[in-house]
Amino acid sequence: MRLKGKTAIVTGGASGFGAGMVRKFIAEGARVMIADINGNAANALAAELGSAAVAQTVDVSDGTSVQAMADAALSAFGHLDILVNNAGVTHMPTPLEDVSEDDFDRVFRVNMKSVYLTARALVPHMKDRKQGVILNIASTAGVSPRPRLNWYNASKGWMITATRTMAVELAPDGIRVNALNPVAGETPLLKSFMGEDTPEMRAKFLSTIPLGRFSQPEDMGNAACFLCSDEAGMITGVAMEVDGGRCI
Numbered sequence: 748m749r750l751k752g753k754t755a756i757v758t759g760g761a762s763g764f765g766a767g768m769v770r771k772f773i774a775e776g777a778r779v780m781i782a783d784i785n786g787n788a789a790n791a792l793a794a795e796l797g798s799a800a801v802a803q804t805v806d807v808s809d810g811t812s813v814q815a816m817a818d819a820a821l822s823a824f825g826h827l828d829i830l831v832n833n834a835g836v837t838h839m840p841t842p843l844e845d846v847s848e849d850d851f852d853r854v855f856r857v858n859m860k861s862v863y864l865t866a867r868a869l870v871p872h873m874k875d876r877k878q879g880v881i882l883n884i885a886s887t888a889g890v891s892p893r894p895r896l897n898w899y900n901a902s903k904g905w906m907i908t909a910t911r912t913m914a915v916e917l918a919p920d921g922i923r924v925n926a927l928n929p930v931a932g933e934t935p936l937l938k939s940f941m942g943e944d945t946p947e948m949r950a951k952f953l954s955t956i957p958l959g960r961f962s963q964p965e966d967m968g969n970a971a972c973f974l975c976s977d978e979a980g981m982i983t984g985v986a987m988e989v990d991g992g993r994c995i
């Protein structure tokens with residue numbers, strides 16, 4: 748019960764890595780808001796997990812919606828210990844000059860602007876309490892980028908820099924800020940990164956991962972649980988690879 752008594756919001760918590768973190772946090776004693784634009788999936792997961800889970804429909808790229816999420820979490824839990832900025836999207840693998848402006852704007856709003864919006868809504872609360880943990884789900888794409896995913900890669904590089912500067916600015920207020928850099932993972936998003944889900948494409952991706960497998964939602968749950976627990980009380984500003992050695 749390493750998160751006993753803690754409360755958390757996981758954005759994009761209804762699917763993939765987010766759901767893996769929600770499940771682990773609840774298993775370790777936390778109460779968790781599953782905050783997702785897919786309200787039906789958030790409700791279904793909350794129903795499965797019982798009274799420790801609360802579902803909230805949110806568009807993390809919209810300031811009004813994010814404020815409503817923050818208000819709902821504080822009303823449900825009374826306080827917030829952990830914020831996980833996990834919701835993210837990509838454009839399809841495309842030459843960088845051919846990505847549509849709509850796709851660029853969507854990646855910008857969901858992957859980057861959301862980190863500002865959730866900070867605006869919840870950092871004042873954490874500052875008042877002189878404690879809090881923020882975890883940003885970035886990517887190995889921000890460290891060791893592949894071609895044809897340029898604007899997605901850049902959004903994750905931005906997230907890593909935001910993590911480091913948030914960490915140094917918020918440290919005097921007792922707030923820790925870290926990131927995870929997952930490698931390609933078995934989630935619904937994987938197909939979008941690969942372009943096509945074929946045995947050949949899977950083999951190509953796997954050949955770059957020394958441990959020889961894709962990451963799993965459970966891997967992100969375990970790493971996130973550690974970084975968000977009091978065991979990581981001296982750790983802030985890191986962007987930790989969960990990548991089977993891909994970035995070596």
Ligand SMILES: NC(=O)c1ccc[n+]([C@@H]2O[C@H](COP(=O)([O-])OP(=O)(O)OC[C@H]3O[C@@H](n4cnc5c(N)ncnc54)[C@H](O)[C@@H]3O)[C@@H](O)[C@H]2O)c1
Nearest residue numbers: 759762763764784806807833834835886929931932934936
């Ligand atoms: N899967 C991978 O290979 C991989 C690798 C590295 C990093 N990541 C990152 O991990 C995070 C989670 O990805 P995943 O693979 O679990 O994807 P996923 O598609 O399985 O889950 C993403 C969730 O975010 C939600 N979402 C999308 N837009 C939203 C919005 N505007 N507001 C609220 N919720 C929204 C979706 O409904 C979905 O439930 C993303 O930030 C992604 O960039 C994924």
